[in-house]
Amino acid sequence: MITVAQPTKERAKSGSKSPTVVGAKQAALATGNTLALRFGLIFGLLAMAVGAITTLIVIAKIAPGVAEKNIEAVQQGRIFGFSLTLFVTIVSAIFGFVLGGKLSSRIRELGQAVQKIGRGGGEVRIRVAGKDEVAGLGRSLQYLASDLTALMAEIARQEVQGGGALATMDQQVRQLRDRTLPPQLPAVAGYEVDGALSVGERGGLDYFDVVTAEGNTVCYLITGEGSNTMSVIAARMARDEVHRALAQGAMPRKALNQANKTLKQNLPAGACAKATLLQLSEDGAKLYQAGARTPLWICQRGEVLELAAEGLALGLDDGPVFEKSLRPQEVAISPGVRLVIVNDAGIRMAKLLELVGQHSSRHTAMFMNMVLGNLEQDAGEGGLREDVVLITAKRAGQV
Numbered sequence: 001m002i003t004v005a006q007p008t009k010e011r012a013k014s015g016s017k018s019p020t021v022v023g024a025k026q027a028a029l030a031t032g033n034t035l036a037l038r039f040g041l042i043f044g045l046l047a048m049a050v051g052a053i054t055t056l057i058v059i060a061k062i063a064p065g066v067a068e069k070n071i072e073a074v075q076q077g078r079i080f081g082f083s084l085t086l087f088v089t090i091v092s093a094i095f096g097f098v099l100g101g102k103l104s105s106r107i108r109e110l111g112q113a114v115q116k117i118g119r120g121g122g123e124v125r126i127r128v129a130g131k132d133e134v135a136g137l138g139r140s141l142q143y144l145a146s147d148l149t150a151l152m153a154e155i156a157r158q159e160v161q162g163g164g165a166l167a168t169m170d171q172q173v174r175q176l177r178d179r180t181l182p183p184q185l186p187a188v189a190g191y192e193v194d195g196a197l198s199v200g201e202r203g204g205l206d207y208f209d210v211v212t213a214e215g216n217t218v219c220y221l222i223t224g225e226g227s228n229t230m231s232v233i234a235a236r237m238a239r240d241e242v243h244r245a246l247a248q249g250a251m252p253r254k255a256l257n258q259a260n261k262t263l264k265q266n267l268p269a270g271a272c273a274k275a276t277l278l279q280l281s282e283d284g285a286k287l288y289q290a291g292a293r294t295p296l297w298i299c300q301r302g303e304v305l306e307l308a309a310e311g312l313a314l315g316l317d318d319g320p321v322f323e324k325s326l327r328p329q330e331v332a333i334s335p336g337v338r339l340v341i342v343n344d345a346g347i348r349m350a351k352l353l354e355l356v357g358q359h360s361s362r363h364t365a366m367f368m369n370m371v372l373g374n375l376e377q378d379a380g381e382g383g384l385r386e387d388v389v390l391i392t393a394k395r396a397g398q399v
Contacts, residue, residue, distance in 0.1 A: 039100025203387025
């Protein structure tokens with residue numbers, strides 16, 4: 001929800017811009033020009049000082065020996081030295097002006113993003129390039145904007161559904177979820193498998209595990225749709241039904257169908273949950289998704305590819321339509337290829353995809369530590385704003 005000040009009829013008809021907006025733009029441009037001029041002046045003065053001092057030192061060293069033979073040569077040397085100093089000064093000033101202009105442009109863009117966030121606009125896109133402090137600030141602002149957008153959407157959904165506090169901020173909801181999380185994922189033959197949850201200020205609706213039964217291994221991530229009380233119930237019910245079916249040896253499609261029927265029969269209309277199931281085998285992997293909008297990341301040779309499957313969310317249909325909507329995707333995996341599943345909060349963090357691609361070739365234990373450790377470090381003392389779930393499976397063997 002974005003609040004925008006409405007112009008008066010006279011202003012709308014005349015097409016004139018708000019004096020506040022025009023003044024803000026002029027102030028931003030003036031700030032950028034001032035920074036560029038300062039950089040140019042500083043670089044120019046430094047170059048002039050260094051050049052002049054160097055010229056004087058060189059002439060002082062050479063002049064006594066040359067002056068007795070050729071005074072004119074000394075004068076020409078001085079002229080050449082100071083001319084070279086002037087040239088270097090001009091070039092340095094231009095370089096400083098250009099560098100200051102680029103820096104001021106980046107800072108100005110961040111300032112405009114902050115102003116937009118302050119006016120209630122969460123749809124902010126900031127160009128982030130490099131690894132310096134300005135780029136880090138840009139990533140932090142982008143994360144803040146994405147987080148505000150998600151939070152405002154949840155609040156708006158709560159208002160439509162009758163209000164109430166966000167369940168994702170209730171500690172008891174997290175305790176309900178944490179009791180089901182495995183202390184460590186079981187080993188899987190032919191794969192390096194691991195999963196972890198980094199705790200944020202909000203969360204509690206993400207359930208994950210790996211189940212192996214009758215030669216069938218499946219990694220799953222179950223998530224609630226929304227942040228109200230019914231979302232908590234739907235997520236937990238979906239998790240219990242999927243886990244129970246998989247533990248009894250059911251294939252992913254059958255487990256999803258069983259969970260869908262249970263949710264449809266026991267929950268009010270509209271209540272649902274999302275699921276991502278990844279079946280692992282010697283021949284490769286198979287991705288099933290029911291209402292999930294988070295793609296599977298496939299990491300190979302330094303690249304990260306995205307793959308998504310189709311399917312309705314659990315609990316929205318009696319069965320026939322849901323079953324037909326499930327369209328899994330098969331993935332051929334060679335040794336060294338890594339598969340990564342993240343929750344919605346992880347997708348909203350642009351930094352996460354970069355970290356996954358950067359560390360995908362490492363051993364899985366080191367991969368998890370580097371990715372989640374960097375995320376938590378970038379979040380600062382305040383910590384993550386949302387729970388981040390990361391599940392990965394890397395094909396073992398010689399690359």
